[in-house]
Amino acid sequence: MNTVLSTKPAAGTLRRVEEVTAPHVEDGLTSRLAELRLWIAADLVDVDAALASLEPGDTPMHGAARHLLDLGGKRLRPLCVALAARAGSGFDRAARDLAVAAELVHSATLLHDDVVDLGDRRRGAPTSRVIYGNIASIYAGDWLLVEALRRIRSTGHLDLLDRALDTLDQLLGAEALQLALRGTVPARSSYFEVVEGKTASLFRWAMAAGARAGRLDAPAAEAMERYGRLVGVAFQVMDDVLDVAGDASVVGKSLFGDLREGKITYPLLLAVERDAVFGQWLRGVVADASVHVDEAIASRVGAALRDTGAVADARALARSLSEEALGCLEVVPPGRARDALSDVAAALVDRRK
Amino acid sequence: MNTVLSTKPAAGTLRRVEEVTAPHVEDGLTSRLAELRLWIAADLVDVDAALASLEPGDTPMHGAARHLLDLGGKRLRPLCVALAARAGSGFDRAARDLAVAAELVHSATLLHDDVVDLGDRRRGAPTSRVIYGNIASIYAGDWLLVEALRRIRSTGHLDLLDRALDTLDQLLGAEALQLALRGTVPARSSYFEVVEGKTASLFRWAMAAGARAGRLDAPAAEAMERYGRLVGVAFQVMDDVLDVAGDASVVGKSLFGDLREGKITYPLLLAVERDAVFGQWLRGVVADASVHVDEAIASRVGAALRDTGAVADARALARSLSEEALGCLEVVPPGRARDALSDVAAALVDRRK
Numbered sequence: 177m178n179t180v181l182s183t184k185p186a187a188g189t190l191r192r193v194e195e196v197t198a199p200h201v202e203d204g205l206t207s208r209l210a211e212l213r214l215w216i217a218a219d220l221v222d223v224d225a226a227l228a229s230l231e232p233g234d235t236p237m238h239g240a241a242r243h244l245l246d247l248g249g250k251r252l253r254p255l256c257v258a259l260a261a262r263a264g265s266g267f268d269r270a271a272r273d274l275a276v277a278a279e280l281v282h283s284a285t286l287l288h289d290d291v292v293d294l295g296d297r298r299r300g301a302p303t304s305r306v307i308y309g310n311i312a313s314i315y316a317g318d319w320l321l322v323e324a325l326r327r328i329r330s331t332g333h334l335d336l337l338d339r340a341l342d343t344l345d346q347l348l349g350a351e352a353l354q355l356a357l358r359g360t361v362p363a364r365s366s367y368f369e370v371v372e373g374k375t376a377s378l379f380r381w382a383m384a385a386g387a388r389a390g391r392l393d394a395p396a397a398e399a400m401e402r403y404g405r406l407v408g409v410a411f412q413v414m415d416d417v418l419d420v421a422g423d424a425s426v427v428g429k430s431l432f433g434d435l436r437e438g439k440i441t442y443p444l445l446l447a448v449e450r451d452a453v454f455g456q457w458l459r460g461v462v463a464d465a466s467v468h469v470d471e472a473i474a475s476r477v478g479a480a481l482r483d484t485g486a487v488a489d490a491r492a493l494a495r496s497l498s499e500e501a502l503g504c505l506e507v508v509p510p511g512r513a514r515d516a517l518s519d520v521a522a523a524l525v526d527r528r529k
Numbered sequence: 530m531n532t533v534l535s536t537k538p539a540a541g542t543l544r545r546v547e548e549v550t551a552p553h554v555e556d557g558l559t560s561r562l563a564e565l566r567l568w569i570a571a572d573l574v575d576v577d578a579a580l581a582s583l584e585p586g587d588t589p590m591h592g593a594a595r596h597l598l599d600l601g602g603k604r605l606r607p608l609c610v611a612l613a614a615r616a617g618s619g620f621d622r623a624a625r626d627l628a629v630a631a632e633l634v635h636s637a638t639l640l641h642d643d644v645v646d647l648g649d650r651r652r653g654a655p656t657s658r659v660i661y662g663n664i665a666s667i668y669a670g671d672w673l674l675v676e677a678l679r680r681i682r683s684t685g686h687l688d689l690l691d692r693a694l695d696t697l698d699q700l701l702g703a704e705a706l707q708l709a710l711r712g713t714v715p716a717r718s719s720y721f722e723v724v725e726g727k728t729a730s731l732f733r734w735a736m737a738a739g740a741r742a743g744r745l746d747a748p749a750a751e752a753m754e755r756y757g758r759l760v761g762v763a764f765q766v767m768d769d770v771l772d773v774a775g776d777a778s779v780v781g782k783s784l785f786g787d788l789r790e791g792k793i794t795y796p797l798l799l800a801v802e803r804d805a806v807f808g809q810w811l812r813g814v815v816a817d818a819s820v821h822v823d824e825a826i827a828s829r830v831g832a833a834l835r836d837t838g839a840v841a842d843a844r845a846l847a848r849s850l851s852e853e854a855l856g857c858l859e860v861v862p863p864g865r866a867r868d869a870l871s872d873v874a875a876a877l878v879d880r881r882k
Binding site: 233235236237238288291312314317318321323326334337338344348352355 | 587588589590644645670672694695697702704705709
């Protein structure tokens, strides 16, 4: 019996894809974010303290919300708010509330996503729905959304409240579109509509919120938003790359997780566009909900990704978006915050998890 | 074979309970609301038109939301907004947006409730989750919440926005508490906490919103809110009465539906308080998720309800709350709207569905 193969059927093929496409990738995000964290530690401690001081109810709903928040995560969205605010007048109480709100909205979407995708693991632990149930997780998501909006409202920045509601609308529209597209190979335009709505919109809002709290002038604030949007798309494209070409032990979830859920990632979309025969075969695979992504399927997908250069080109897109994001920072006041935002943009496309 | 008995095991017992406790009940709500509707028809047509003009997306999420909204329903919450506004300066555009928001929040909770309770039928049709799936219904509920908040925000009444967020917080806290209490016989205080949060809070908000849009003075606005809260509790207690003592063919759902979902209604709570042996037995029934509410169980519950006078006393509570609500209207400017609110309060406790 080959236990390793049977529990991780795709690992062999995919490690080869990874080796071919990105032989010397450094885990830049982790080390650079660690440096950043040191500088901005007090801000993030404030955010974590505020997250920990949410109303402590003892129902399964409260438990589900608390479980996810306590697991931590990268806190990238609060980091965006904090850095944008620090590029201006600083990280004050309003900025903290907005940073907390960004993380709460993100957490709400994770809680609902795990119910939708029947996700069992997140952040190295069982998901809230496994421990507290689907129902508690649904209500917990609703609750965190309401808590986020209350915090945004409490800052008095009504424009940010309006934009948060617009962002939620866009986010739900994207979730709905993704759901409608499940089991199909979407058009490139639909793929980017989902990414813009599900990921980029909240990064964009986080940067707008930080810029507003930090009293940046209009050109700098607009540049921050463009940065947020670009970094958000780059982040998602890299997530997609890691799903098909990452190291499962580093990424923390199994490879081809998206494909298993019937979702088409950007590298697969490229491979389908470039290889019609593979495209036709893959359409059949994703249309059949009962198909199990086994070694044979993983092997064929891995070969198509390699032969079409899809993974390399997906990385190239992420890099180009990251460079465009760096360009946005030119009109932002120079200083440590701007340097940190540069590092974040560069590190996001140079990560392994 | 006794087909009638096997498909409606509890009907015989419960019809007797109904006959004993309320022999000459008129279906007052239906006829009085019909009169009301005639007067206030244009307002409700405005509300329905606004509900129908929600962004028309073609995803399952949009379909799930549209399906529920198109089925109509009593539109009691928009009616509350309209009548409160008409007791003052009238039903203007802001009042309409607030009325729409109240119905959207209510619809959002129904969409999520049906997922939580695995509900198959609502308003005489299959539920959205049956047609479009649980996932689409979850997102649809989220979406309608966001749409509701956007409309409230658009009126510029920030105090109502704050109170809507507080109301949602209370509503979710109550859902969470109800979930935590499932499978138990709750304390009376917990029962009322759930009712205040799940039902009364939104009626209260609807009256506050109408009063604000209609520019009522503070004493009248406060009286309207008290009215909303009292009518909300009365409405729920009557819902509970109808669940155990209604006519299934009129109510439109099967009797003992709440008990089947592990929820304890107010008449049952009274019966448990008054008959310790029955209480102990019922605790065992609700604690066992696998128990099917059959004729034997229905018969014992029916007997306890009759012997303890629980149904009659639950009706009496609803009537007393309704009278208290009527008393609130004394400080409201006299006129057709106030008369209509009196009718609504009286009719709510005199309904059969």
